[in-house]
Amino acid sequence: MTExxxxxxxxxxxxxxxxxxxxxxEFTPDSLLPSEAQLMxxxxxxxxxxxxxxxxxxxxxxxxVRHGKGSFVRSGSQPALTIERRISRTSDGQFVxxxxxxxxxxxxxxxxxxxxxKTTGHFLALNEEEALFGxxxxxxxxxxxxxAMHRTLIPFEVTEGAPALxxxxxxxxxxxxxxxxxxGHKLWWSETVRAxxxxxxxxxxxxLPDATPILHLSRxxxxxxxxxxxxxxFRVGADRAELAYRITAxxxxxxxxxx
Amino acid sequence: MTExxxxxxxxxxxxxxxxxxxxxxEFTPDSLLPSEAQLMxxxxxxxxxxxxxxxxxxxxxxxxVRHGKGSFVRSGSQPALTIERRISRTSDGQFVxxxxxxxxxxxxxxxxxxxxxKTTGHFLALNEEEALFGxxxxxxxxxxxxxAMHRTLIPFEVTEGAPALxxxxxxxxxxxxxxxxxxGHKLWWSETVRAxxxxxxxxxxxxLPDATPILHLSRxxxxxxxxxxxxxxFRVGADRAELAYRITAxxxxxxxxxx
DNA sequence: AGTCGTAACTCGTAAGGACAAGTGACGTCT
DNA sequence: AGACGTCACTTGTCCTTACGAGTTACGACT
Numbered sequence: 362m363t364e365x366x367x368x369x370x371x372x373x374x375x376x377x378x379x380x381x382x383x384x385x386x387e388f389t390p391d392s393l394l395p396s397e398a399q400l401m402x403x404x405x406x407x408x409x410x411x412x413x414x415x416x417x418x419x420x421x422x423x424x425x426v427r428h429g430k431g432s433f434v435r436s437g438s439q440p441a442l443t444i445e446r447r448i449s450r451t452s453d454g455q456f457v458x459x460x461x462x463x464x465x466x467x468x469x470x471x472x473x474x475x476x477x478x479k480t481t482g483h484f485l486a487l488n489e490e491e492a493l494f495g496x497x498x499x500x501x502x503x504x505x506x507x508x509a510m511h512r513t514l515i516p517f518e519v520t521e522g523a524p525a526l527x528x529x530x531x532x533x534x535x536x537x538x539x540x541x542x543x544x545g546h547k548l549w550w551s552e553t554v555r556a557x558x559x560x561x562x563x564x565x566x567x568x569l570p571d572a573t574p575i576l577h578l579s580r581x582x583x584x585x586x587x588x589x590x591x592x593x594x595f596r597v598g599a600d601r602a603e604l605a606y607r608i609t610a611x612x613x614x615x616x617x618x619x620x
Numbered sequence: 621m622t623e624x625x626x627x628x629x630x631x632x633x634x635x636x637x638x639x640x641x642x643x644x645x646e647f648t649p650d651s652l653l654p655s656e657a658q659l660m661x662x663x664x665x666x667x668x669x670x671x672x673x674x675x676x677x678x679x680x681x682x683x684x685v686r687h688g689k690g691s692f693v694r695s696g697s698q699p700a701l702t703i704e705r706r707i708s709r710t711s712d713g714q715f716v717x718x719x720x721x722x723x724x725x726x727x728x729x730x731x732x733x734x735x736x737x738k739t740t741g742h743f744l745a746l747n748e749e750e751a752l753f754g755x756x757x758x759x760x761x762x763x764x765x766x767x768a769m770h771r772t773l774i775p776f777e778v779t780e781g782a783p784a785l786x787x788x789x790x791x792x793x794x795x796x797x798x799x800x801x802x803x804g805h806k807l808w809w810s811e812t813v814r815a816x817x818x819x820x821x822x823x824x825x826x827x828l829p830d831a832t833p834i835l836h837l838s839r840x841x842x843x844x845x846x847x848x849x850x851x852x853x854f855r856v857g858a859d860r861a862e863l864a865y866r867i868t869a870x871x872x873x874x875x876x877x878x879x
Numbered sequence: 880a881g882t883c884g885t886a887a888c889t890c891g892t893a894a895g896g897a898c899a900a901g902t903g904a905c906g907t908c909t
Numbered sequence: 910a911g912a913c914g915t916c917a918c919t920t921g922t923c924c925t926t927a928c929g930a931g932t933t934a935c936g937a938c939t
Contacts, residue, residue, distance in 0.1 A: 370891075370892060370893090371892075371893070372892075372893085377820075380820075396918080396919060396920085397919080397920070398918095398919085406893085406894090407893065407894045407895070408894090408895090409892090409893065409894070409895090410892080410893060410894080412920090412921095413892080413893090415920095416675075420679060420817065420831075421817055421818075421819065421820070422816065422817045426920070427901090427902090427919090427920080428900070428901050428902085428919080428920050428921065429900075429901030429902040429903085429918085429919050429920060429921090430901080430902065430903090430918095430919065430920080431918095431919060431920075432920090439738075439739060439742075440814065443812070446865070446867065479698075480698060483698070549866070549867060550866075550867040551864060551865065551866050551867070552864070552865045552866075552867060553702070553862050553863065553864045553865075554813050554835070554862060554863040554864075554865070555699065555835075555858060555862045555863075556815035556833045556834075556835050556858035557681065557833065557858060558679065558680055558681040558831045558832075558833065559680075560680065561636075561639075561680070572679075572817045573817075574815045574816065574817065574833035574858070575815075576813070576814075576815050599814060599815035599816060599833070603812050603813060603814045604812065604813040605810060605811070605812045605813075606705070606810065606811045606812075606813070606865055607808070607809075607810050607811075608705065608808060608809040608810070608811060629921075629922060629923090630922075630923070631922075631923085655888080655889060655890085656889080656890070657888090657889085665923085665924095666923065666924050666925075667924090667925090668922090668923065668924070668925090669922085669923065669924085671890090671891090672922085672923090674890095685890070686889090686890080686931090686932095687889075687890050687891065687930070687931050687932085688888085688889050688890060688891095688930075688931030688932040688933085689889065689890080689931080689932065689933090690888095690889060690890080691890090880939105881938105881939085882937100882938085882939075883936100883937090883938080883939090884935105884936090884937085884938090885934105885935090885936085885937095886933100886934090886935085886936100887932100887933090887934090887935105888931105888932080888933080888934100889930100889931075889932070889933095890929105890930085890931080890932100891928100891929075891930070891931095892927100892928085892929070892930095893926100893927085893928085893929095894925100894926085894927085894928105895924100895925080895926080895927105896923100896924080896925085897922100897923085897924080898921100898922085898923085898924105899920105899921075899922070899923100900919100900920085900921070900922095901918105901919080901920080901921090902917100902918080902919070902920100903916100903917095903918085903919095904915105904916090904917090904918095905914105905915085905916085905917100906913100906914090906915085906916100907912100907913085907914080907915095908911105908912085908913080908914090909910105909911085909912075909913090
């Protein structure tokens with residue numbers, strides 16, 4: 362048994378002791394931790410203190426607590442899904458559509474109209490409050506059950522150049538890309554990866570466990586004159602998926618966003 | 621003032637009310653929220669209930685709480701740093717070294733020896749418990765103060781093919797790449813992006829705020845015969861940096877990791 | 880004028896008690 | 910045998926009370 366140490370708050374000492382016991386292997390993955398009552402006796406602290414310590418470990422993603430059952434050591438498992446983002450062209454010079462072959466739509470896509478925010482405007486090189494077509498999808502990987510949220514945003518002014526886009530804002534990305542290439546655009550993409558904690562609605566629709574961040578991929582499709590045409594947002598639980606890029610030669614610069 | 625609603629636990633109702641007030645703009649970014657005492661009076665609940673609600677919003681990354689001062693609405697700011705990962709070669713056919721021009725080393729790098737874990741072994745196509753050289757760096761972006769952790773892992777058996785590597789495990793990635801190309805390797809890279817919550821030591825060294833996940837980039841350098849040579853791990857706070865990839869043509873497949 | 884202490888605010892920690900609600904096993908009743 | 914109710918266990922919620930500790934402003938003292 363790991364003894365509690367001097368420094369810091371009591372609940373931090375308890376948390377550190379439990380954390381140490383987990384990392385040292387005393388508590389193995391998927392095993393049941395001592396109950397709150399047992400931890401109270403073990404460390405001679407009150408229940409709020411124990412709960413505070415447990416909450417800290419929960420926020421770190423180290424344990425899972427289930428009502429009526431107990432606390433379990435989370436297995437440090439790797440994401441089951443590796444989403445590969447290849448760079449090279451296919452042999453016939455065509456590109457393969459993203460999300461085409463794997464994900465299935467769990468619901469009917471919902472289409473709507475919005476306006477650019479600061480963030481979406483930045484990606485689309487537009488000011489705020491510009492009109493957009495939007496389409497939200499809930500995707501599921503049938504094999505692993507992984508869920509993902511997909512959003513397509515197309516500026517009104519882009520649909521003017523490609524009227525076919527305006528007819529069906531709820532098309533799949535594959536169909537949209539085909540429309541654009543048929544309109545003479547030579548496409549390229551830029552993908553920006555961020556991570557953040559989920560909002561309550563994201564946590565429920567993606568069925569995220571505690572302390573699970575979201576991997577947030579923003580993909581901008583560029584056409585003629587490098588004009589940004591479409592913004593796609595793709596969100597998955599970071600416990601279920603990872604993104605893999607393949608790079609044949611590399612140049613990295615770092616750009617600072619103007620304040 | 622947003623009234624609290626019926627469903628769910630009391631503290632959840634309070635949290636939802638405050639969250640609504642923030643999202644609706646009643647409380648603007650960087651502004652001071654009502655103190656715990658005021659929230660107690662406002663919603664007619666006890667202090668633990670208020671603290672529970674505040675803790676929930678804190679875990680969502682919606683607010684920042686500072687001892688002695690109060691709770692502040694977090695500004696939904698974008699990461700200040702965009703780390704661009706370009707795909708195309710430079711004009712002279714050379715690649716530019718990553719991390720060379722921007723990051724400065726905050727401390728002396730520490731070199732050591734370890735063994736592969738399940739994860740690192742997977743990336744390096746090695747079994748577990750294979751011997752590795754390791755080198756850890758703490759990097760800083762001098763302009764924004766953003767900190768990052770960098771780790772280089774080189775298998776022993778790779779250094780046998782390139783003795784220069786064994787002499788100085790603490791070399792910068794640029795020097796290591798140069799050594800490898802001089803040894804006749806034609807390099808390419810694969811980068812895997814994951815996100816997870818920080819461990820306590822990561823939170824302190826990266827100086828992360830509450831509810832801030834880590835963007836975790838694993839970069840594998842491949843040489844002749846596509847052999848994995850080097851594994852680099854790069855970790856930044858997701859509040860400070862994002863990763864940007866530029867893709868000229870795209871093919872995406874999704875691979876499942878064997879259980 | 881400048882320094883310093885104090886008071887009044889803030890959140891942080893800790894303890895106590897009480898009851899609700901989910902879970903699983905065990906025994907009883909049908 | 911099967912269904913069902915009860916009980917003992919778990920965590921979840923909520924309250925009260927008390928004190929520690931960081932922050933700020935104001936006023937008194939030097």
